[in-house]
Structures are given as C-alpha cells and as structure tokens.
Amino acid sequence: xxxxxxxxxxxxxxxxxxxxxxxxxxxxxxxxxxxxxxxxxxxxxxxxxxxxxxxxxxxxxxxxxxxxxxxxxxxxxxxxxxxxxxxxxxxxxxxxxxxxxxxxxxxxxxxxxxxxxxxxxxxxxxxxxxxxxxxxxxxxxxxxxxxxxxxxxxxxxxxxxxxxxxxxxxxxxxxxxxxxxxxxxxxxxxxxxxxxxxxxxxxxxxxxxxxxxxxxxxxxxxxxxxxxxxxxxxxxxxxxxxxxxxxxxxxxxxxxxxxxxxxxxxxxxxxxxxxxxxxxxxxxxxxxxxxxxxxxxxxxxxxxxxxxxxxxxxxxxxxxxxxxxxxxxxxxxxx
Amino acid sequence: xxxxxxxxxxxxxxxxxxxxxxxxxxxxxxxxxxxxxxxxxxxxxxxxxxxxxxxxxxxxxxxxxxxxxxxxxxxxxxxxxxxxxxxxxxxxxxxxxxxxxxxxxxxxxxxxxxxxxxxxxxxxxxxxxxxxxxxxxxxxxxxxxxxxxxxxxxxxxxxxxxxxxxxxxxxxxxxxxxxxxxxxxxxxxxxxxxxxxxxxxxxxxxxxxxxxxxxxxxxxxxxxxxxxxxxxx
Numbered sequence: 044x045x046x047x048x049x050x051x052x053x054x055x056x057x058x059x060x061x062x063x064x065x066x067x068x069x070x071x072x073x074x075x076x077x078x079x080x081x082x083x084x085x086x087x088x089x090x091x092x093x094x095x096x097x098x099x100x101x102x103x104x105x106x107x108x109x110x111x112x113x114x115x116x117x118x119x120x121x122x123x124x125x126x127x128x129x130x131x132x133x134x135x136x137x138x139x140x141x142x143x144x145x146x147x148x149x150x151x152x153x154x155x156x157x158x159x160x161x162x163x164x165x166x167x168x169x170x171x172x173x174x175x176x177x178x179x180x181x182x183x184x185x186x187x188x189x190x191x192x193x194x195x196x197x198x199x200x201x202x203x204x205x206x207x208x209x210x211x212x213x214x215x216x217x218x219x220x221x222x223x224x225x226x227x228x229x230x231x232x233x234x235x236x237x238x239x240x241x242x243x244x245x246x247x248x249x250x251x252x253x254x255x256x257x258x259x260x261x262x263x264x265x266x267x268x269x270x271x272x273x274x275x276x277x278x279x280x281x282x283x284x285x286x287x288x289x290x291x292x293x294x295x296x297x298x299x300x301x302x303x304x305x306x307x308x309x310x311x312x313x314x315x316x317x318x319x320x321x322x323x324x325x326x327x328x329x330x331x332x333x334x335x336x337x338x339x340x341x342x343x344x345x346x347x348x349x350x351x352x353x354x355x356x357x358x359x360x361x362x363x364x365x366x367x368x369x370x371x372x373x374x375x376x377x378x
Numbered sequence: 379x380x381x382x383x384x385x386x387x388x389x390x391x392x393x394x395x396x397x398x399x400x401x402x403x404x405x406x407x408x409x410x411x412x413x414x415x416x417x418x419x420x421x422x423x424x425x426x427x428x429x430x431x432x433x434x435x436x437x438x439x440x441x442x443x444x445x446x447x448x449x450x451x452x453x454x455x456x457x458x459x460x461x462x463x464x465x466x467x468x469x470x471x472x473x474x475x476x477x478x479x480x481x482x483x484x485x486x487x488x489x490x491x492x493x494x495x496x497x498x499x500x501x502x503x504x505x506x507x508x509x510x511x512x513x514x515x516x517x518x519x520x521x522x523x524x525x526x527x528x529x530x531x532x533x534x535x536x537x538x539x540x541x542x543x544x545x546x547x548x549x550x551x552x553x554x555x556x557x558x559x560x561x562x563x564x565x566x567x568x569x570x571x572x573x574x575x576x577x578x579x580x581x582x583x584x585x586x587x588x589x590x591x592x593x594x595x596x597x598x599x600x601x602x603x604x605x606x607x608x609x610x611x
Contacts, residue, residue: 071589183567188565196603240599242522242560293420294484294527294564 048103048139049343050096052132053124053152054176054263055083059099061107061114062341065162068107070340073101079212082205089127098136099352103339104226106331107196111143113217116355118346123177128365136363146272146355148346149362152337153178153369157189158348159341160303164328170297172288172316175304176220177278177336178203178286179370181291187374192291193243200280201306203247205277210255211269218336223273224309227369232273234267238279243290245283250276281312293327301328301369307335352376380537390565392467395447399465402450409466424541431463435476446472448519448542455517457510458538477530478611484526487569504575508582511558516587520549520557525564529530529547551589555596556580558583562601 046068049060058072075091076210077083104111119136122129133149138149155172170180171189198206201220210218213226237245237253254276261267267275288300300320302313315331320327332342349355352375399406399508401446417428427438437460439445460474461482487503490496510529514521521568523541528541549557559578565572580597 110433154498185568186570188488192563192567243563244559290523290525294568295523296527 045347046109046113046114047116047118047151047340047343047347047350048100048114049118049155049341049346050100050132050136051120051152051155051337051342052092052096053120053122054086054128055091056337057095057099057128057132057161057296058337058339058342059096059103060111060338060343061103061109062340062343063256065344065347067137067340068109069103069105070338071102071106072336072338073099074217079214080209081215082209085125085127088125089131090112091161092128092131096119096132096185097115098133100341106232107125111139114143114145116146116148116350118148118150118342118350119144119361119363120152120155120342121356122364123152123176124363124365126363126365128130129365133361133363136349140361144354147358148349149356150341150345150349150359151343151367151369151372153180153182153367154189154374155341155345156303157182157369158345159334159338160301160307160328160330162344163330163334164301165259166266166299166301166328166347167297167325167369169301169328170288170292172284172300172302172307172355174302174306175285175310176306179247181243181284181287182369182376183291183297184374185293187240187377189369189372189374190295191368191370193245193287196241196244196246197248198249198251200245200284203280204276204306206251207254207258207273210258211273218305220306220309223277224272226270227311228274229270230268230272231273232267232271233278234261234272236275238283240283240286243287245287247280250279255290257292266349272360277296277309277311281309281315282289285314288316289319289323298325300325300329303330305336308332348376383479390426395450396467399462401448404462405464406467407443408468409464410469410472411440411471431473434463436463436473436478439472439474439482440470445542448521449474451517451519452514452539452542455513455519457513457517459542460533460538460540461509464526465608468607477540478532481531482527483529483531483537483567484568486531486571487526491569491571500572501578503581504572504578505560506537508579508584509577509586510539510582511561512586513540515549515554515557515593516584516589518549520553521556522560524557526568551592551596552600554593558593559600 047062051058055075057185061068073095075088094374117140165236177199179199181193182189204223205219213222237250317327415427418428419426425440449459462474464473465486531536
C-alpha cells in the first residue's frame with residue numbers, strides 16, 4: 044500500500060491530492076480567477092497559491108482522513124509551468140518532505156495528466172491529445188517514452204480560446220474556456236477562419252490574430268454574433284486537433300484516443316473526437332473537469348507510479364523548471 | 379466527420395485531373411464497391427478496401443482529396459506509387475493496384491530493430507528514403523503525411539509511396555521542409571533507433587534534389603519553430 048501526496052500549482056490552479064493505490068482519497072483545488080478581459084500573471088498567481096496552499100493541504104489530509112505519518116511520498120510539479128507559482132509549491136513540498144522525513148518526487152506536469160487520464164478511464168495504450176492553456180500535444184507511448192507526435196508551434200489551444208474570451212470580455216469564472224463553450228452552443232453561422240495544420244503540428248497564433256482583428260467589425264455590423272464566432276473558433280481549432288490525432292492513430296495503429304488537459308473537458312471537442320474514433324472503430328476516452336483540469340491527484344498518481352518503480356528525486360534535483368518536455372522523462376513504470 | 383473545414387476536394391482543378399486521367403487511359407466511371415470488397419484499414423481520413431478489379435488484386439480507397447493528382451505527378455517523375463486503375467469521382471472511390479502484401483516500411487524497420495546488427499540495412503533505408511523524397515520534391519510535389527506507415531515495400535523491396543491525400547499543390551520550400559520535418563518526427567516517435575540516422579536521409583535527399591539547399595535552410599527554421607514552444611502550463 045502506497046499513499047502519495049501530490050501538490051500542483053503550475054498555472055492558475057492550486058491543488059492538493061491524496062492517492063492511495065489508484066484511489067482518490069482527496070483532491071481539493073482552488074482557482075485564481077481574474078476579472079473579465081484579463082489573464083493571470085505570475086506574481087499575482089504565486090501570491091494566490093501561497094495564501095491557499097497550507098489550508099488546502101490541511102483540507103486534503105482531513106478529507107482523506109490520514110495523518111502525515113501515513114504518507115509514503117510527497118510529489119510536486121517540477122514543470123513545465125510558470126516559474127513563480129511553481130517555486131512556491133516546490134518550497135512547500137521540500138519543507139514537508141524534511142518536516143515529515145519523506146521521500147520526494149518531482150513530477151512532469153504533462154505526465155501527470157496522462158497517468159491520471161489512463162487511471163480514470165482505464166484506457167490501456169491510448170494516443171493522447173493533451174490540450175490545455177499552456178500545452179497542445181499529440182502523444183503516443185513507445186519504448187519507455189511518451190513521444191510527441193505533433194504539437195503546437197506557437198500558442199496552446201487553450202491560450203487561443205482564453206485570449207478570444209478576453210476580446211469578448213467573457214467571464215473567467217469558472218474558466219474562460221467554459222464560457223466560450225456555452226456561448227458556442229448558441230452559435231449558428233459559421234465564419235471561415237484560417238485552418239493551420241503543418242504536417243503533424245498545428246498553429247493557432249495567426250488564427251487568433253485574425254479573429255481578434257475581425258471580431259469587433261463582424262459583431263458591430265451585425266453580420267455575426269459573438270456566439271457565432273465562439274462556435275466558429277471552436278469548430279476550426281478542434282477540427283485541427285482531431286485531424287492530427289487521427290493521423291497519429293493511423294500511424295500507430297492505435298485503437299484508443301484519450302483527451303487530457305483543461306480543454307479536454309470541452310464536450311464539443313469530446314464529441315468530435317468520438318465521431319472520428321467511431322468512424323475508425325476506435326474508442327474515445329476523456330475525463331470530466333475534476334481530473335482533466337489541473338489538480339493535485341494527477342501529480343500524486345504519476346508520483347505513485349514512479350515511486351513504485353523505485354524512482355525518487357535526489358534532494359539536489361528538487362528544483363523547478365519552466366521548460367520540461369513530455370519526452371524527457373523515462374517512463375520506467377510501463378512496459 | 380464533424381464540420382471539418384477541410385482542404386478537401388477544393389484544391390486544384392478537378393478538370394485538369396480528369397484530363398490527365400484521360401490522357402493516361404485511366405477509366406473514370408461509376409463504381410459500386412460490393413460485398414466482395416473487404417474493409418482492411420481505416421487510414422487517416424480514408425477507408426481502404428481490398429478486392430479484385432478486372433481480375434487484378436486491387437485496393438479501393440474512398441475519399442479522394444488530392445490523392446489522384448499527386449499520385450500521377452509522382453509516377454510521372456519516376457517515383458513508385460500504386461498504379462491507378464479506375465476513378466469514380468462522384469463516389470470518391472479510387473481503385474489501384476495492390477502492392478505486395480501491403481507490408482509497410484514501419485513493419486520492416488520494427489523487424490530490423492529486433493536484429494542484433496541492423497545498422498547497415500537501416501543506413502540503406504535512410505539512403506533510399508532520401509532518394510525518394512528528393513525525387514518527389516524535385517518533381518514539385520509534396521506528400522503531406524510522410525510516415526513509415528505510408529511507405530510500402532513491393533516484392534522487390536523497393537519503396538512505394540501511398541496516401542497522398544494531404545499533399546500540397548505547387549509546393550514551396552516551406553511545404554517541402556515541413557514534409558521532411560513530419561518524417562523526422564514520425565521516425566523519432568515510432569523508431570527511436572532511427573533518429574540518429576536522420577542526417578543520412580538528409581545527405582541522400584541533397585544528392586537527389588537540385589534545389590535541396592533552400593529546403594534544408596527552411597528545415598532549420600521549421601525545426602527551431604518546433605523547439606521554441608515555451609511549454610508553460
């Protein structure tokens with residue numbers, strides 16, 4: 044029996060999770076929400092996390108009904124992510140490890156998403172679409188690495204959606220992407236946007252510039268509504284993602300697709316992915332907002348897998364890094 | 379597919395393709411895939427069936443996109459690609475010859491990787507790959523989805539290009555660079571042992587494409603682009 048404590052704070056969510064042999068004992072989370080039209084900046088986000096992390100740890104231990112002595116390993120997000128928020132969480136993790144005399148593991152955030160997705164959906168060897176505010180990657184497992192098949196060459200898909208939400212002054216509560224999704228449901232007219240797939244890679248920055256520039260004119264003239272544009276944006280960017288995922292699946296002869304990351308809880312993306320999977324006799328897996336949005340349990344789960352494979356992080360390596368590619372980690376816990 | 383704003387069949391002029399088909403004596407008529415045709419593979423964006431056409435073991439593919447045009451262009455340039463036997467434009471069906479047993483380069487490499495000392499053969503594969511892509515680009519066309527699943531081996535062990543569905547029209551140096559980049563990434567993802575041999579492919583490519591310098595310069599840019607992502611979040 045292994046109990047892992049996971050601490051996550053690489054972006055605007057701070058989360059603490061407790062995992063016991065694949066069972067989520069607790070997974071509380073708080074989100075730093077900015078006013079409409081504004082994004083979150085490192086300094087303020089780090090401050091939010093510092094103020095919330097101790098109460099959250101206490102809450103997680105209480106919900107899980109465990110004492111610090113029962114914890115086997117402390118896991119924290121080593122990267123990728125925003126520097127300042129990552130540092131705060133790493134400092135607390137290091138302190139706890141010393142205070143309670145526990146081993147510590149620095150977890151790759153992307154791997155956390157993948158392992159949590161695999162656990163919750165029980166998918167075996169899926170082609171993974173990892174979509175969030177900071178990352179967009181199509182990943183397939185091969186020979187002890189999660190290999191990046193395709194990815195964004197500029198901004199992440201979630202960032203593209205979030206920034207368009209700012210143009211429309213949509214609320215950031217609970218998340219800008221959620222509010223785009225709700226608006227898109229009311230959209231009727233499709234506005235043609237640039238469709239940028241370069242090989243296996245995708246690009247969103249040109250598309251975003253285009254819609255940012257056109258949106259005010261199109262809305263003011265009454266030609267399109269804000270809802271129409273949300274709908275058009277979603278259809279276009281999701282089609283790009285489904286296309287590249289499908290090609291990775293065809294190449295890998297994969298019969299499973301798994302969507303992880305914050306954008307992964309978008310039901311329209313899930314529906315489009317499902318249609319593609321059904322056409323090719325494959326199965327689509329996705330999780331709901333509890334697990335696809337950043338959370339502590341996913342870090343605990345990846346750390347748990349590493350711990351069971353006898354991996355811990357040496358003390359001098361318990362730093363953070365803003366850049367940490369998914370394929371840098373040797374996946375020693377899988378065949 | 380869900381409303382996929384695709385490059386679908388809009389690309390290039392259908393008429394020009396039809397003229398080219400006529401010139402090469404390829405039949406264009408309505409064709410119904412009956413139950414004798416067996417669905418063998420759901421590739422990316424196309425269904426692939428196996429059956430027999432005019433007594434020849436054949437492959438039928440649905441969803442045509444720019445496939446026919448690019449296939450013809452490659453074969454005209456002396457690159458091996460399946461011979462097209464018939465096209466049904468309305469049903470988006472192409473009938474083409476079946477290559478060997480449809481053994482892919484991917485399968486071949488996977489087998490080689492199990493050998494104790496595959497270095498020489500892998501090097502030869504790289505040289506052939508560079509030759510193939512160099513010639514194709516020299517002919518002014520790109521493939522768009524160059525992976526080791528999209529290269530078959532015929533009974534003579536020669537490489538045959540398939541699945542041209544995503545190729546671009548008048549290919550720019552950028553398009554060609556992206557074409558090579560896709561292959562590099564596919565190799566790194568599926569055949570990690572092949573990654574160190576990528577320079578061999580590039581060498582051979584340069585020898586077989588007179589305009590390689592411009593493409594390789596662009597390729598450096600494309601690779602940089604791929605590495606610049608901040609990976610935040």
